[in-house]
Amino acid sequence: MNLCWTTLPQNLKLTRHGCDRGVGMNGAGIFGAIFARDVRLAWSQGGTGTMALSFFLIAVTLFPFGVGPEPQTLARIAAGVIWVVALLACLLSLDRLYQADYEDGSLDDLALSPLGLTGVAAAKILAHWVATILPLVALSPVLGMLMNLDGDAYGMLLLSLLIGTPALSLIGSVGAALTVSVRRGGVLMSLLVLPLYVPTLIFGVGAIDAAAGMTDALPHLAFLGAVTLVALVIGPVASAAALRLSLE
Amino acid sequence: MAEFLDMGGYAAFVWTAYGLTALALVVLAVSSLRAGKKARDRVEQLRPRRRKGQA
Amino acid sequence: MTGRHHSSFETRVLKADGLATSRGGRRVFEGLSFELHAGGLLYLRGPNGSGKSTLLRLVAGFVKARAGTLTYGDSDWTVNAPAYDAALIYAGHDNALKPVLTLRENALAYVSLMTGEAPAAARLDGAARLFGLTALLDRPARFFSSGQKHRANLMRFALLDRPLWLMDEPTVGLDAVSRQSLADLMTSHLAAGGMIIAATHDPIGVDGDELVLDNFTPKLEIDEAWL
Amino acid sequence: MHRFANPAEFNRLADAILPWAKVVMAAAFLYGLYLALYASPADYQQGESVRIMYIHVPAAWMAMFTYMVVAVASFTALVWRHPLALLAGKAAAPIGLVFTGLALLTGMLWGKPMWGTYWVWDGRLTSVLVLFFLYLGYMALWRALDEEDKAGRAASILALVGVVNIPIIKFSVDWWNTLHQPASVMRMDGPSMPVEMLWPLLTLAVAYKAYFVVVLLYRMKLEINLRKLSVLSSLEVQG
Known part of the structure; x- marks a missing residue:
């Protein structure tokens, strides 16, 4: 078996040189491997999947105790409460996104992957979103019922959460990467990241209220999607830069 | 003069706003200046000893 | 040897020239140069804190060199990350x-x-x-x-x-049998044209060159401007 | 290393600028306060309380301006690994925090006589509040990491992410504001203002900027000496 690398192109898709049986180097395979491992870990013992879901459930059910069970009151604040609690659940579960790897030394291995840290960060963010946030979104209609959400708004609740929550994972990942070497960095991370969540929260809730109030929700969704796209550009790159700091 | 101080009945708000602003700006400037001097003096203190140590 | 198939590496020369780096605001080493060719083993010697781990992490691309160059064949590792060349395996202190x-x-x-x-x-x-x-x-x-x-x-x-192995204290906590397995593994890797840099105190039983980090301690701890 | 990379060079530059900045600051403040408090008309609606605007608006402007300074310093520090740029970010942030705090404070004192409540969820005030948290995050990150150089670069990354998000936050808050409360409180800051009101505002804005330069240079000298202290004490440790 002969390893005949001469010069490898430095982009994501590193093709095999005409080796007879050289070890393959495909970026998609690496991305998939990181994604699968993180999704697996998120739902294994000690993972963040169950924790975020149970927090989401419990925290939303607290509100009726606080503001009283009158259906009109609950209905008016339903969208806002569900979005804020989903946002906090996302923040809580992001704390260990990189810290677990930093502590057991596997962050060094992640940094040495030919995929590059930006690709690694993107894979881990996607895994976090799929494993930890999608279950929340799937559960949100149930909480909509608990909060007596207006009947026409359920579709928009799901749609706005689907379009908006990726930005929470993407920007939250930067906060997690910046505080990876900080003991109990979770508190600091929320201070860094929550101000950046404001646009997603405003447009997310705005879309649901528009749907409930029979007005046009499209502009809200459009801006929500735009914010997520910006986060998509910033998130992995800034996270990779922050992680490189902690490797030094 | 009294009429000027009264600020058309809004004296409390106007003078508090200006007063607190002045206070904050002065305190920030003075504390920055003084801390800078203190740090510079301590640097001067340490540096000759360092050079003596090397000599 | 156990069922490890034989592989031959078309390796390139790892050349360090005048490397200097600092960690935690303190300079660690300066003017460090070495060359490693196919089949070469380099032991890093020196007391703790002399920069053995830092040098390994520099070669792996985690630490940036403040000065000097590090080239692996035609690829300049002080500029682009070694990860993209997929040419090295790094094993640090922690068990990942x-x-x-x-x-x-x-x-x-x-x-x-x-x-x-x-x-x-x-x-x-x-x-x-x-x-x-x-x-x-x-x-x-x-x-x-x-x-x-x-x-x-x-x-x-x-x-x-992969041609280049970077080992940080590989023999810590190994019993005699495993130590021998490691030695055999390293020997066959070198025989196949691979290269190894190992930071270790106790002998592994495989002969190689030595690089004593103490010889490269920086003259000036911190640059004059900040004194 | 760049020409301004070493502290001695910077100190020479700072000592050259400082006297001029102080003169401009003093003159602008004196003349500005005279205009703001005495030589400008009361507003037909708000009466004399409009004078608070003359110190509220410049503070809000400076809060934003200072964050831009921090972002530029952070960019320079990250891209060219410029140690003084790193310290400039650290030196500027507390000034920005004070400006943001003053903008909030004077905004509340301005809102109370007109709207009967201290805090009004007006678009601009809310944006300044979010900016306040961005400053807190930046300064907290500086202190959180033990190694100074790493802490600085981490905070610089945060500042760059923050500065990209500021226009988005501003837009979303204004959008949210028009959604929930169409009447805006602080309409009185556009150029549509009568000229007599524009002069005090601009004069005080100049005064605030000159003040910023003076205190930034003070704090830069402080940060440089603090850095020297940590360098010297680390040498002491090794003896």
Whole structure:
């Protein structure tokens, strides 16, 4: 078996040189491997999947105790409460996104992957979103019922959460990467990241209220999607830069 | 003069706003200046000893 | 030797010239140069804090060089990250194992992280047998002793075909049998044209050149401007 | 290393600028306060309380301006690894925090006589509040990491992510504001203002900027000496 690398192109898709049986180097395979491992870990013992879901459930059910069970009151604040609690659940579960790897030394291995840290960060963010946030979104209609959400708004609740929550994972990942070497960095991370969540929260809730109030929700969704796209550009790159700091 | 101080009945708000602003700006400037001097003096203190140590 | 198939590396020269770096605001070494050719083994000697680990992490691309150049063939590793050349395996102090995953799953995760594909089953079993971990292949890593965890971490050298090996204190916590397995593994790697840099105190039983880090301690701790 | 990379060079530059900045600051403040408090008309609606605007608006402007300074310093520090740029970010942030705090404070004192409540969820005030948290995050990150150089670069990354998000936050808050409360409180800051009101505002804005330069240079000298202290004490440790 002969390893005949001469010069490898430095982009994501590193093709095999005409080796007879050289070890393959495909970026998609690496991305998939990181994604699968993180999704697996998120739902294994000690993972963040169950924790975020149970927090989401419990925290939303607290509100009726606080503001009283009158259906009109609950209905008016339903969208806002569900979005804020989903946002906090996302923040809580992001704390260990990189810290677990930093502590057991596997962050060094992640940094040495030919995929590059930006690709690694993107894979881990996607895994976090799929494993930890999608279950929340799937559960949100149930909480909509608990909060007596207006009947026409359920579709928009799901749609706005689907379009908006990726930005929470993407920007939250930067906060997690910046505080990876900080003991109990979770508190600091929320201070860094929550101000950046404001646009997603405003447009997310705005879309649901528009749907409930029979007005046009499209502009809200459009801006929500735009914010997520910006986060998509910033998130992995800034996270990779922050992680490189902690490797030094 | 009294009429000027009264600020058309809004004296409390106007003078508090200006007063607190002045206070904050002065305190920030003075504390920055003084801390800078203190740090510079301590640097001067340490540096000759360092050079003596090397000599 | 156990079922480790023979591989030959078309390796390139690793050349360090006048390397200098600092860590934690303090300069660690300066003017450090060495050359490593196919089949070469370089031991890093020197007391703790003399920069052995820092040099390994610099070669691996984690630490930036403040001055000097580090080239691997035509690729300049002080500029672009060594990761993209996929030419080195790095084993640090910590044993990068996920306690929840079994030894097989951890090994699979590592190899697919580096190549995007799963290792051949025979190769995985061979690597486990090499370090006497066959019985633990399907047990979660959280049950392992620290010695077993360390040996599991060393399995990476038997799982990937890469020319340059960077080893940080590889013999810590190894019993005599595993130490011999490691020595055999290293010898066959060198015979196949591979290269190794190892930071270690005790002898592994494989002869190689020595680089004493003390010779490169910086004259000036911090640059004059900041004094 | 760049020409301004070493502290001695910077100190010479700072000592050259400082006297001029102080003169401009003093003159602008004196003349500005005279205009703001005495030589400008009361507003037909708000009466004399409109004078608070003359110190509220410049503070809000400076809060934003200072964050831009921090972002530029952070960019320079990250891209060219410029140690003084790193310290400039650290030196500027507390000034920005004070400006943001003052903008909030004077905004509340301005809102109370007109709207009967201290806090009004007006678009601009809310944006300044979010900016306040961005400053807190930046300064907290500086202190959180033990190694100074790493802490600085981490905070610089945060500042760059923050500065990209500021226009988005501003837009979303204004959008949210028009949604929930169409009447805006602080309409009185556009150029549509009568000229007599524009002069005090601009004069005080100049005064605030000059003040910023003076205190930034003070704090830069402080940060440089603090850095020297940590360098010297680390040498002491090794003896």
